[in-house]
Amino acid sequence: MLHADSFGLNKSVLDTIGNTPLVHLPLDTPAQTYAKLEYLNPGGSVKDRSAKFMIEHAEKSGELKPGGTIIDASSGNQGIAVAMIGAIKGYHVIITVSEKISSEKLKTIQAYGAKTVMCPTTSFLDDPKSYHSVAKRLHKETPGSIMPNQYYNPLNAQAHYHSMGPEIWKQTDGKITHFIAAAGTGGTISGTGRYLKEQNPDIQVVAVDSINSFRSTNGNPKPYTIDGMGVDFDSEVLDKSVIDEFIPVADEPSLAILKKIANSYGILAGLSSGSVAHAAQMYCKNLGHEALVVMIFGDSGRAYLSKNVF
Numbered sequence: 132m133l134h135a136d137s138f139g140l141n142k143s144v145l146d147t148i149g150n151t152p153l154v155h156l157p158l159d160t161p162a163q164t165y166a167k168l169e170y171l172n173p174g175g176s177v178k179d180r181s182a183k184f185m186i187e188h189a190e191k192s193g194e195l196k197p198g199g200t201i202i203d204a205s206s207g208n209q210g211i212a213v214a215m216i217g218a219i220k221g222y223h224v225i226i227t228v229s230e231k232i233s234s235e236k237l238k239t240i241q242a243y244g245a246k247t248v249m250c251p252t253t254s255f256l257d258d259p260k261s262y263h264s265v266a267k268r269l270h271k272e273t274p275g276s277i278m279p280n281q282y283y284n285p286l287n288a289q290a291h292y293h294s295m296g297p298e299i300w301k302q303t304d305g306k307i308t309h310f311i312a313a314a315g316t317g318g319t320i321s322g323t324g325r326y327l328k329e330q331n332p333d334i335q336v337v338a339v340d341s342i343n344s345f346r347s348t349n350g351n352p353k354p355y356t357i358d359g360m361g362v363d364f365d366s367e368v369l370d371k372s373v374i375d376e377f378i379p380v381a382d383e384p385s386l387a388i389l390k391k392i393a394n395s396y397g398i399l400a401g402l403s404s405g406s407v408a409h410a411a412q413m414y415c416k417n418l419g420h421e422a423l424v425v426m427i428f429g430d431s432g433r434a435y436l437s438k439n440v441f
């Protein structure tokens with residue numbers, strides 16, 4: 132029998148998380164612009180990294196024991212990641228989701244064997260009916276359960292500090308000048324941004340937010356289409372000290388650019404990637420050819436085909 136360790140083979144799907152490709156994606160700018168294709172993670176999104184980190188931390192601390200239950204609230208991708216990792220490691224998984232979730236994401240969570248609980252879409256995360264509040268309640272009621280709690284757990288950002296940050300630094304040979312990512316929980320932008328700034332404080336860290344989010348509207352959020360993205364609450368996961376600029380973007384141009392990217396470059400990216408590409412297009416207009424910009428493409432367009440955005 133082949134031994135995975137001796138041949139550099141993967142022991143399980145868990146070992147294939149991270150090390151995603153960085154691909155040249157030309158925008159209308161002299162700057163060199165690259166997209167990091169997080170949809171090539173095994174669970175299909177950037178959230179594989181943070182879910183794995185948080186779950187393994189709970190195992191190491193003894194909080195999560197064999198046969199235990201993992202409960203979390205998710206706009207979809209964290210739920211998919213937790214469901215996939217729970218399946219590999221043999222845990223029960225319950226994911227609370229909001230009505231905004233695409234049918235593809237919901238069915239993917241269920242396909243991994245997790246239970247889902249549908250909650251109404253609310254403007255505020257602390258609304259007792261929100262998917263976050265329901266997950267907290269279920270966690271309290273379920274013995275032997277843990278809640279990674281991606282919205283408030285600083286380990287979410289630490290995951291990206293240890294994984295995404297070093298990867299980008301290495302892939303660009305330390306030449307990255309600008310880092311652009313969507314902010315939802317803020318884990319990706321904060322953890323990666325902190326790592327990159329520690330290597331070179333001149334690197335500009337740019338967060339992309341929805342124009343209708345809690346943060347963009349000063350606490351008066353309005354509905355928006357892009358899921359996963361949008362700063363809708365205050366939490367220490369979002370580390371504003373490493374973010375140089377927030378760019379608020381509307382739904383329409385975010386969706387419009389997705390089709391062009393798929394048709395011209397074969398990159399079928401998800402909704403928040405459209406927001407990132409649109410924001411990068413605006414931000415990079417006046418940058419020179421010496422700029423090396425890395426954009427995070429958080430998930431795949433395949434998760435949204437039923438929304439007819441392509």
Ligand SMILES: Cc1ncc(COP(=O)(O)O)c(C=O)c1O
Pocket residue numbers: 176177178206208209313314315316317318319320358359360401403404429430
């Ligand atoms: C597709 C996608 N893009 C961006 C984000 C935002 O990432 P973060 O929560 O790390 O800010 C998420 C979060 O769920 C996501 O699913």
